Amino acid sequence: MSFEEQVVVDVNEGIVSDHPQLKAKKLSLQKFRRNDSLEIQSRTFPTSHFAASKGPAMTMILQLAFQSIGIVYGDIGTSPLYVYSSTFSNGIKHNDDILGVLSLIFYTLTLIPLLKYVFVVLRATDNGNGGTFALYSLICRYAKVGLIPNQQLEDADVSNYKLESPNNREKRASKLKSILENSHFMKLFLLFATMLGTSMVIGDGVLTPCISVLSAVGGIKQAADQITNDQIVLISVAILVGLFMVQRFGTDKVGYTFAPIICVWFTFIGGIGMYNFIKHDATVIKAINPKYIVDYFSRNKKDAWISLGGVVLAITGTEALFADVGHFNVRSIQISMCSVTYPALILAYTGQASFLRKHSDLVGDTFYKSIPDPLYWPMFVIAVLAAIIASQAMISGTFSIIQQSLALGCFPRVRIVHTSAKYEGQVYIPEVNYILMVACIAITVGFKTTTQIGNAYGIAVVFVMTLTSALLVLIMIMIWKTHILLVISYTLIIGSVELIYLSSVLYKFDQGGYLPLAFAAVLMIIMYVWNDVYRRKYYYELDHKVSPEKVKEIISNANICQIPGLAIIYSELVQGIPPIFKHYVANVPALHSVLVFVSIKSLPVSKVPMEERFLFRRVQPKNLNVFRCVVRYGYTDVRNEQEPFEKLLVERLKEFIAEEFLLSERVLQNDENSNVDGVQELNDGEQLQEAIEKEIEEVERASRAGVVHLIGENEVIASKGANFGKRILIDYAYNFLKKNLRQSEKIFDIPHKRMVKVGMTYEL
Known part of the structure; x- marks a missing residue:
């Protein structure tokens, strides 16, 4: 009988049964005899095999496509209000x-949202998740550019972790990977760029509600001249407060509520665009010829370049x-963009251009x-509703990227609420929601008009778009191994367009342009402070970790009293036992006891x-009942x-x-005596069953006696002699x-009655 075919004792049932996991996974003697531990790397024992889930059914894709219209496209959809x-x-x-600007809008919409994002950037999702941190995580998995030394070999065994390895013929990928891994500056630069992109998207989440709601509400002046600008600001603030108050209900419910409204909005702006196109000047269709862009720049020169800051507002919300x-x-995003959003926007801008040719x-x-005239009031109501929904896109995006940055140690602790049991990835963050609300109200009251x-x-x-392109080029070269001509084409076409727009918007830095940069600077400082000290703490624990020998000595000490129960001791340290244990x-x-x-x-x-x-490792010897996880x-x-x-x-x-x-007993037995007779094998099996049942009973007894959660409450201070900046x-x-901010026990829902905090000061 081969090792893989041997029977396995089912501990829970108390019977001997075939174990399919052993048959499915052959375990070599070398693997079990290696001297591995969580000091260097983790050792994993499978509990069940991960079955790759099938893609969502077309019915669900269409439902999500419908929902996405209400969440994703509100921002870009309301741009015709002010472009x-x-x-x-x-x-x-x-x-x-007018033709030159229409041509600019047409090619900008086609190149950036449609070609770049829908057909290229969306390919770079991290197991379905997007955003700046998703791109950064792909690069981190391919190249060792993370700044915290907690990488483990077993991490690469996670189903979602794996990426295609580079072909030996792809020297560019290997060379770029080597440069990133060997340069501390490049690691810092990548982290900095990711933080900057994240900060800018959060900045979008603040500015989108302000400009969208103010633009929509401002339309009431056409019907009621007596309304002052201050009254418009107050109405806008009231709408914004209401919007942020409904966020706690979640994207799922909000999406189904908003999607029909945005569908009506796109139908109206597309229909009115077609009406204006036919009624006023159908010849604007010739703006598809890029010659009109050249003529526009020839006539207006610097003024044309400055006006690009207005044209770029046609693609706001694309990062959402x-x-x-x-x-x-x-797939749902691609369907909704190509079938609804893009055609409606092209018709809307074309219709407005036709109207402007006559007026x-x-x-x-x-x-x-x-x-x-007959459609004015219906359009006003729908415009206000669409502006509210426009804000939702960036608010949802803000929640998503803060969740990502928090998990990767780049953002202070906040509470993440999962709002949908039906769809994964839909979250709400209470603290961030209220901070965004206050910031939006302050900007709306402070600026009062949409110009600045x-x-x-x-x-x-x-x-954000420029940073996304930069990270995407790294992914194209290293991970996708795209042909160099395609990489160069992408960089020249998309990159040059974005850089031209960037140069234009930076020209208006002193006319309100400083606001997102100042906002991003504050966020960057918060993220940098948190991440930097987070890394310093990890290195401190790594340098002062308790050796397994010391653990054995502590537990074996006659002066240490053993009490019944199971203690869970929390630590951020992966490669060792934290110093707080010795202090405790x-x-x-x-x-x-466990x-x-x-x-x-x-x-x-x-x-x-x-x-x-879960990855477990036992601290030897076995009788200690001490485990790493x-x-x-x-x-x-x-x-x-x-x-x-x-x-x-447990x-x-x-x-x-x-x-x-x-497994360890079987491997040892298989190595020492490969020809064991059936009677001896049966006896060994019974002894093995008894040994397993005995140890599991100890764990269950300890668990019944009570589970205690020990939390390290570390106070960090600068070491003596540290410079002023530190x-x-x-x-x-x-x-x-x-x-x-929130403490660890609130993040992990640890019961207060069974929690013990252990204080210790780290001099960093």
């Missing part, structure tokens, strides 16, 4: 300028398309002036299947909402004990953030 008025802020000087893809899926003096109120907000908006939009024992000379050191680790991957989440999460995984964490951990621990005991960073900035 022409922002572009021609000083009026139209030549009638053919990528950031929000985790709320839906790639160039009305460019300041193009949108509302071009609406036929538009200048600020353009900078945030183009900055020195002050409280009592230990529980100890589990738990490290919560976030992988640069969107999701970790439950079957592959790394619990791996993806950056979009929601923790402890389906069932209590401790229950999951179940996985029992499975580990059974499988470790069984003292400011650690003693003031980091500790201020830490004291005013």
Whole structure:
């Protein structure tokens, strides 16, 4: 009988049965005899095999496509409210300028949202999740560019972690990978660029509600001249407060509520665009010829270049398309963009251009002036509703990317609420929601008009797009191994267009453009402070970790009292036992009968299947009943909402004990005597069953006696002799953030009655 065909004792049932997992996975003697531990790398024992899930059915894809219209496209869909008025802020000087701007809008919409994002960038999702951190996580998995030294060989075994290895013939991929891995500057630069992109998208989440709602509500002046600008601002603030208050109901419910409204909006702007096209000037269709762009720049020179800051507002919200893809899926976004959004926008801008060819003096109120009189009030109501929904796209995107940055150690702790049991990836963050609301109200009251907000908006939009392109080029070369000519073509066409737009919006820096940069700077400081001290703490624990020999010495000490129960000791340290354990024992000379050191680790991957989440390692010798455990999460995984964490951990621990005991004994027996007779084999099997049952019973007894959660409450201070900058960073900035944000037990839903905090000071 071969090793793989031997029977396995089913501990829970108390019978001997065939174990399909052993048959499916051959385990070599070399693997079991290697001297591995969580000091260097983790050792995993499978509990069940991860079955790749099939893609969603077409019915669900169409449902998600419908929902996405309400969530993703509100922002880009409401751009016709203000694009022409922002572009021609000083009026139209030549009638053919309208054709030049229409041509610019047409090619910008086609190149950036449609070609770049829908057909290229969406291919770079991380297991269905988008945003700047999704691109960064792909690069981190392919090249070792993470700054925290907690990478483990077993991480690459996670189903969602794997990426295609580079072909030996692809020297560019290997060379670029080597440059990134060997350069500390490049690692810092990549992290900095990712943080900047994240900060800018959050900035979008603040500016979108302001400009969209103000633009829509401002249309009421056409019907009621007596309404003042201050009254419009107050109405806008009331709408914004209402919008942020409904966020707690979740994207799922909000999406189904908003989708029909945006569908009506796209139908109206497309229909009115077609009406204006036929009624006023059908010859604007010749704007498809890019010659009119050249003529426009020839006539207006610098003014044409400055006006690009208005044209770029036609693609605001495009980054939300990528950031929000985790709320839906790639196919649903592609379907809704190609079938609804893109055609409606082209018709709307074309119709407005036709109207302006006959009424160039009305460019300041193009949108509302071009609406036929009978449709004015219905369009006003729908425009206000669409503006509210436009804000939803960036708010949802903001929640998604903050969840990602939090998981990767780049954002202070906040509470993540999973709002839909039906669709994964739909989250709500209460603290961030209220901060966004306050910021939106402050900007709306402070600026009062859309002109300066538009200048600020353009900078945030183009900055994020440019950073996305830069990260995407790295992915194209290293991971996709795209042909070099295609990479060069992408860089020259898309990259040059975005850089030209970036240069234009930066020109208006002093006219409101400073706002997103100032906002991003504040966020960058917060993210940098948190990430930097987070890394310093990890290195401190790594340098002061407790060796396995020391653990054995501590537990074997006659002065240490052993009490019944199971203690879960939390630490961020993956490669060793944290120094807080030694500190705890020195002050409280009592230990529980079973100890589990738990490290919560976030992988640069969107999701970790439950079957592959727990990695266990026993601290030798066996009679100590001490275990190490790394619990791996993806950056979009929601923790402890389906069932209590401790229950999951105890179940996985029992499975580990059974499988470790069984497999190690079988391998040892197979190595020493490959010709064991049937009677001896049966006796060994009975002894093995008894040994497994005995050890699992110890764990169950300890669990019944009570589970205690030991949390390390680390106070960090700058070491003696530290320079002024380091003292400011650690003693003031980091500790201020830490004291005013959620603590670990709130993040992991640890019951207060069974929680013990252990204080220790780290001198960093």
